[in-house]
Amino acid sequence: MSLKTPILRAMSSFYNFTVTDKAGAAFPLQQLAxxxxxxxxxxxxxxxxxxYKGLEALYKKYGPEDFVILGFPCNQFAGQEPGSDAEIQSFCQLNYGVTFPIMHKVDVNGGDAEPLYEFLKKEKTGPLGLKRxxxxxxxxxxxxxxxxxxxxSSLTTPESIDPKVAELLKQ
Structure with missing residues (x-):
């Protein structure tokens, strides 16, 4: 059992979490209310x-006042994010012009998973109730x-999410 598990039980709202930004500083999600x-x-x-290209287009279309994208680099899937936080930032900016926040690299599954991800997976399971x-x-x-x-899922393009984002922004 992870030491983070008891903390998760106390966190019942997205806004109660604090994550780590690219510089290693605390980033309270309350600021996104x-x-x-x-x-x-x-x-x-x-x-x-x-x-990344579609995500950046979505961010430029709706953000940053009313809409924010937070990217969480993760190296848990076939070692596809091996770089340091600085290397990841550079890659995103140079190759895709990313301006939305790319956070500190995290695990999204397992005993060391970022507590925010444990919360998100609990709130919305994947197909057939898959949590991971x-x-x-x-x-x-x-x-x-x-x-x-x-x-x-990963197959869902940022472009296909656009109508849902627009709908939520109107609420």
Whole structure:
């Protein structure tokens, strides 16, 4: 059992979590209250990596005032995110012009999983009740009130999420 498990039980809201940003500083999710948020586990050497382009387009279209994307690099899937936080930042900016926040590299499954991801997986399971993250670029959409409203597979493109984001922004 992870030491993080008891903490998770006390965290009943998306906004109660604090994650770590690319510089290693605390990033309280409370600061995102009232915004639509898309959480994505990302990797730079994955077949889905070109989704960065669509994610950035979505962010430019709706963010950053009302919509935020948080990318969480993860190296748990075939070692497809081996770089340091600085290397990941550089890759995202140079290759895809990413301006949305790319956070500190995390685990999304297992005993050392980021507590936010444990919460997200509990709130929205995958197909057939699957809790674990299957692969890179799995997405969680959070409404303005902090509710996890949708979980999307890696196959779901950012472009196909656009109508749902637009709908949530109107609420």
């Amino acid at each position: 009232g915004k639509v948020v898309l959480i994505v586990n990302v990797a730079s050497k994955c077949g889905f990596t070109p989704q 993250i299957k692969w890179n670029f799995e997405k969680f959409l959070i409404d303005k009130k902090g509710n996890v409203v949708e979980r999307c």
